Amino acid sequence: xxxxxxxxxxxxxxxxxGGNPVAYSFAAVSLVxxxxxxxxxxxxxRSWGYAERxxxxxxxxxxxxxxxxxxxxxxxxxxxVTAGPLERAFGLATVRLHTAAAATDxxxxxxxxxxxxxxxxxxxxxxxxxxxxx
Amino acid sequence: xxAGTPEGWQRLxxxxxxxxxxxxxxxxxxxxxxxAFGGDTLGHATPQFAVIAVIVLAGFVSWLVxxxxxxxxxxxxxxxxxxxxxxxxxxxxxxAIDVVRPGLARVFRVAExxxxxxxxxGGTARLAYVAEHEVEPLRDQLLALARGARxxxxxxxxxxxxxxxxxxxxxxATVGTGPLVASILLxxxxxxxxxxxxxxxxxxxxxxxxxxxxxxxxxxxxxMVTFVWRRFNQQYRLTVAEGPDGLHxxxxxxxxxxxxxxxxxxxxxxxVEPALWRPLGWCRxxxxxxxxxxxxxxxxxxxxxxxxxxPVGKRSLGVELVDRLLPDRPxxxxxxxxxxxxxxxFRYRALSWGRSETCVATTSGRLxxxxxxxxxxxxxxxxxxxxxVQRRLSLASxxxxxAGRSAHATLRDRDAAEAxxxxxxLTDLARTARRRPAIA
Numbered sequence: 001x002x003x004x005x006x007x008x009x010x011x012x013x014x015x016x017x018g019g020n021p022v023a024y025s026f027a028a029v030s031l032v033x034x035x036x037x038x039x040x041x042x043x044x045x046r047s048w049g050y051a052e053r054x055x056x057x058x059x060x061x062x063x064x065x066x067x068x069x070x071x072x073x074x075x076x077x078x079x080x081v082t083a084g085p086l087e088r089a090f091g092l093a094t095v096r097l098h099t100a101a102a103a104t105d106x107x108x109x110x111x112x113x114x115x116x117x118x119x120x121x122x123x124x125x126x127x128x129x130x131x132x133x134x
Numbered sequence: 135x136x137a138g139t140p141e142g143w144q145r146l147x148x149x150x151x152x153x154x155x156x157x158x159x160x161x162x163x164x165x166x167x168x169x170a171f172g173g174d175t176l177g178h179a180t181p182q183f184a185v186i187a188v189i190v191l192a193g194f195v196s197w198l199v200x201x202x203x204x205x206x207x208x209x210x211x212x213x214x215x216x217x218x219x220x221x222x223x224x225x226x227x228x229x230a231i232d233v234v235r236p237g238l239a240r241v242f243r244v245a246e247x248x249x250x251x252x253x254x255x256g257g258t259a260r261l262a263y264v265a266e267h268e269v270e271p272l273r274d275q276l277l278a279l280a281r282g283a284r285x286x287x288x289x290x291x292x293x294x295x296x297x298x299x300x301x302x303x304x305x306x307a308t309v310g311t312g313p314l315v316a317s318i319l320l321x322x323x324x325x326x327x328x329x330x331x332x333x334x335x336x337x338x339x340x341x342x343x344x345x346x347x348x349x350x351x352x353x354x355x356x357x358m359v360t361f362v363w364r365r366f367n368q369q370y371r372l373t374v375a376e377g378p379d380g381l382h383x384x385x386x387x388x389x390x391x392x393x394x395x396x397x398x399x400x401x402x403x404x405x406v407e408p409a410l411w412r413p414l415g416w417c418r419x420x421x422x423x424x425x426x427x428x429x430x431x432x433x434x435x436x437x438x439x440x441x442x443x444x445p446v447g448k449r450s451l452g453v454e455l456v457d458r459l460l461p462d463r464p465x466x467x468x469x470x471x472x473x474x475x476x477x478x479x480f481r482y483r484a485l486s487w488g489r490s491e492t493c494v495a496t497t498s499g500r501l502x503x504x505x506x507x508x509x510x511x512x513x514x515x516x517x518x519x520x521x522x523v524q525r526r527l528s529l530a531s532x533x534x535x536x537a538g539r540s541a542h543a544t545l546r547d548r549d550a551a552e553a554x555x556x557x558x559x560l561t562d563l564a565r566t567a568r569r570r571p572a573i574a
Contacts, residue, residue, distance in 0.1 A: 055565055066525070070516040070561050074568060100424060100537030101514035 050108050055130070057097065057123065059106040069106045074130035075099045079120050083113070095119055143201045143212075150263045151193025153239045160238075162186055202261060207279060209249065209259055223259040225280040227251050229423045230380075232393035233269050240390065245269040249276065250423070277379045277394060306374045306455060309385075309445050313416070317446035318365050320410040325358050369445035374455070381421075383443070395441075399423050401536040402508045402543070403459055405452050409501035419444040419452040421459070424537040460507050464488035464495045473527050474547040487545045487556075492567055494534055494560065496543040508543045510560070511567035512536050518557050520550070532556050 010030040043063050051058040056072040080096040087093060093116035097106040111119065152159050165182055200213040209223045232248040239245055244263035251258065264272060319326040332355070335343040372385030380396040402422040411417065421441050444452055456463060467488035475482045480500040487496040489510075497505045514537055520530040530553035532545040545556060 056561065064522050066518075066520040068518040068557070070557065072515070072561075072565065072568070075514045099514040099535070101535035101542070103517075103533065103535040103542060104515040105517065106515065 045110070048109060052119075052122070057106070059097075059108055061107065061109075067105065069104065071097050071099060071104065071106045072130070073123065073126040076123060076127040079123050079127075081116050081120050092116075095123075097123070142203045144203055145201055146197060146261065147244045147263045147265050148197065149242045149244055151190075151197050153236070153242055153244055153263050155189070155193060156236065156238055158189065162189070204276075204279070209276070211259060211261070221259065223249060223251055225249075225276060228276070228280045228396065229399045230393055230395045231273050231276060231280075232391055233273060235266075235386075235390040237388040239263055240388075243267075247273060247276075273394070274379075277396070280396065281379070304376045306376055306458070307444050307447060307451055308371065308373045309369060309447065311370065313446050314366065314369055317411060317416060317418075318362055320414075321408045322362070323410055325362060328358065365445075369442060372442070372445055374443050376458070381443070383441075395421065395423060400459060400509070401512045402506055403456055404507075405449075405456065405505040407449070407499075407503040411446070412503065415449050416446050417444075417449045417452040418442055418446055419455055422536065456507060460493050460509060462490050462492045463507055464490040464493055467495060467497065470547045471529070471549050474529065477523050477527060477529065477547060481546070485546055487543075487548070489556075489560065489563070491563060494543050494545075496534075496545055498544065498546060506543045508534050508536055509567070510564045511570065513560070513564040513567075516557055516560055516564070518553055520553075524550075530554070532560070534560065 010026075040063070047061060047063050047066065049060040055074075056070050059067075059069045059071065061067050061069075077098045077100055080098065081093050082096065083093040087110075091113050092110050093113050094107060094109045095111055095116050096108075098104065108119070155162075165186070195215055196213075199215045199218075200211070202209065202211045204210075205222075207225050209225060211219075211221045211223070213219050213221075228249050228251060230250045232246075232250070234246045234248060235244075236246075242263075243266040245266050246260060246262040247264055247269060248261075249259035261272075332343060367387045367389060368385070368391070370385055370387035372383060375382040375384070377394070380394045380399075382392070382394055384390075384392045400421045401424055404420045404422065406418045406420060407416070408418075419442065421443055423441065443455060465488070467486035470482070470485045474485065478485070481498060484497055484499045484503055487494070489495070492510050493507055494510060494513075495505065495507045497503065514535045517533040517535065518530055519533060524530055524547065528550045529547045530550045531547060532553050534543040534545070536542050545553065548556065
């Protein structure tokens with residue numbers, strides 16, 4: 001995402017900064033790069049997903065490294081909802097699940113804020129109902 | 135216990151600050167020696183005296199403000215003069231209890247009690263120090279409470295019923311000194327090489343070696359010796375025994391440790407065979423328990439190393455012990471498809487995995503062969519990961535995450551379809567294993 005922003009800024013800056021051909025070709029290059037990045041962003045966006053199943057939550061993420069995590073509700077220790085400045089500007093939030101294992105890597109980015117809150121509450125409730133000891 | 139205060143609050147042993155000071159205490163004594171012998175230097179030594187007085191006073195105050203007691207099912211410790219801390223440790227979450235006796239503590243006949251708790255923040259309740267003769271009954275009492283016995287049952291003055299001679303236990307293995315030294319040097323063969331080189335150099339031309347040591351090499355030499363010494367000190371005559379309240383580990387040369395790992399708290403078991411051990415048929419058996427503890431003085435030597443049940447031993451012995459810990463371990467392991475050789479040419483030969491109804495086993499390692507077993511009821515989460523190279527070859531890995539420190543089983547480089555089914559199967563099996571009432 002920051003790379004995309006940078007590409008856009010570069011394009012705009014070099015296109016407006018003056019009439020010499022170098023600047024224009026630079027603008028063209030960054031436009032192309034931006035387009036490619038946009039495709040990547042799209043692919044990455046499509047790779048995100050989650051499914052609430054009866055006993056566990058499935059979380060999918062990643063294009064290059066495709067990850068699919070299965071987190072049983074009973075194993076959840078706590079749930080984080082975070083929203084960075086950019087996410088806040090678009091009314092989004094990231095939900096992250098933590099288990100007792102540090103390696104657990106279940107993150108659901110880019111949820112609508114209401115959906116994030118709902119998910120958090122549901123998960124907390126389910127986690128409580130199925131909690132299992134270590 | 136020495137100074138009982140009202141409401142069951144108890145103090146630590148009065149000599150605690152002395153022992154806790156450790157090396158500082160010894161340094162103070164060394165400082166005092168010239169003063170004691172040369173009477174006329176007394177006047178010059180006033181600043182030293184002031185420093186010593188402050189240290190002693192600080193130690194005394196810290197002892198004075200620290201107290202502990204057992205409240206129902208919790209252990210409560212209050213400490214701190216300016217920043218008062220009140221810590222509460224629920225005994226039901228105790229993973230293991232250690233009794234640690236550093237050299238100085240043995241001189242003063244005191245011991246430290248450490249309760250290792252679950253949780254990633256790695257809480258460790260430390261009672262440092264308690265009189266030696268009180269430690270064992272106290273540990274038994276805490277273990278009984280942790281098992282779920284009520285306070286009033288376990289409480290009757292920790293002398294009466296709890297003073298059994300020795301709880302009946304069954305010794306499983308002891309480590310010999312020779313193999314231990316050999317194993318440490320073989321595993322860290324570069325240390326052995328450097329040390330041998332130094333010794334040989336010393337014999338030939340002491341001056342050169344001394345010069346090299348003076349020029350920064352000295353620090354390295356000290357670090358290496360400390361590393362070897364730590365390992366040796368910790369694992370000297372380590373004995374594993376099976377008792378009614380879990381696995382007992384005892385050992386140590388100067389600092390004695392005795393710990394009890396409660397049954398059903400083992401998150402993973404790992405059999406490690408470093409490259410140079412394999413010709414000798416040796417292995418190390420490690421268990422992983424929950425909680426991440428970075429204790430002082432443990433750091434370097436223990437990093438990357440788990441709890442060794444057998445620091446070194448014959449492979450057959452290790453396997454026997456694994457059978458005892460995980461009776462239903464998978465017997466047959468399946469190998470990855472041949473095309474994995476393109477991705478991990480060195481690891482290919484070592485890779486395999488298998489599962490039974492209650493347990494997953496995986497093997498891996500390039501030079502160091504590692505076999506891990508994870509009981510399915512301990513599985514925290516499962517992950518399937520597919521990297522770019524794996525996708526080309528239509529492979530995938532499945533990670534089995536546990537709450538342990540570092541041992542987790544990974545089904546590395548399996549056929550993508552197999553990985554997908556394995557993920558489903560393991561999820562289901564882990565669910566049923568979780569629902570089953572815990573064994574013992």
